[in-house]
Amino acid sequence: MARNPAALQTASTATAPLQDVVVIGGGPAGVSAAIYSARKGLKVTLIADRIGGQVKDTLGIENFISVPQTTGQELSGGLQAHMNAYEITVKEHLKVSKVEQGDIKTVTLSSGEVLHSKTLIVATGAKWRELGVPGEKENIGNGVAYCPHCDGPFFKGKDVAVIGGGNSGIEAALDLAGIVKSVTVFEFMPDLKADKVLVDQARQRNNITILKNVATESIVAANGKVNALVYKNRDTGEQHELPLSAVFVQIGLVPNSHFLGDLLELTKHGEIVINEKCQTSEAGIYACGDVTTVPYKQIVVAMGEGTKASLASFEYLLTNGEQLDKAYAQMQAASQELA
Secondary structure, three states, rough: OOHHHHHOOOOOOOHOOOEEEEEEEOHHHHHHHHHHHHHHOOEEEEEEEEEEEEEHHOOEOEEEEEOOOEOOOHHHHHHHHOOOOOOEEEEEOOOOOOOOOOOOEEEEEOOOEEEEEEEEOOOOEEEEOOOOOOOOOHHHHOOOOOHHHHHHHHHOOOOEEOOOOOOHHHHHHHHHHHHOOEEEEEEEEOOOOHHHEEEEHHHHEEEEEEEEOEEEEEEEOOEEEEEEEEEEEEEOEEEEEOOOEEEEOOOOEEEEOHHHHHOEEEEEOOOOOOOOOOOOOOOEEEEHHHOOOOOOOHHHHHHHHHHHHHHHHHHHHHHHHHHHHHHHHHHHHHHHHOO
16 A cells, blocks of 8 residues: 555545544644554544644744744644655545444545544644634734734734633733733623633733723734734724734634534533543544643644544554454445345
């Protein structure tokens, strides 16, 4: 078999053998899970809309340990190159439309193709909830950011804003306050939603200003860089413009778990509930990365979680291999009878 996912993409799923592991998601967690599984000699298929996932949209990365500086495009290319060294069947530019549980998992793709696998690893990530105001999408990477840990250091000594007064927003403000010149927090509601202990800490910082009951109207840029934010006082209707260099949007993450329906236990926010071994509520299904309840949505964390999910699924295969082979034989026999 060719050691090149691009070549393996052309294989027909109609005759695809039973997979040991199907990984859904092509970001750091998914690629890590696929590589670790392939290194165990397992039959592995990875399904992804695109290799790199959300990382591909990240301009600068300076917190990927051992690599002082890289970009999302470069890291995504590295993920692909590393996979090329292993026998991993890659189904790119596809999504999963349905997953059916059983001893053998059935995965239906957006193309109509169907895969069968002994185990499943969900690594579909999450997307940042967007403000939906003029100037936001156009300036992502040029002053509009969603990850203070990743992008905060790029604005050292600058004036920045954080949109959102929940825990993530106030934590972002506290994080940024040690790097930037000033942070202005914008909260849409009359009261902050963050825990009191965080709010008290923020109020003690002389470079954090908190504005409540305000609505972000637009983000302004000049010469390809963000330079101001326009907001409205919801009490008076007055409009203001605040000069700044960056806007960090912290109004929540949306986990990409909708395609699972009610198959797995999810939190009220849509995160897949997992234990310390990345096991979900269903036997043989594992999850890792930003789509799960694991805190700290970071590339290095996601890679580690992908590794854990792979090793845990391998343990499951060792323990249940004989039972799973019998289940697949019964599935095939039943299919032939219907035919």
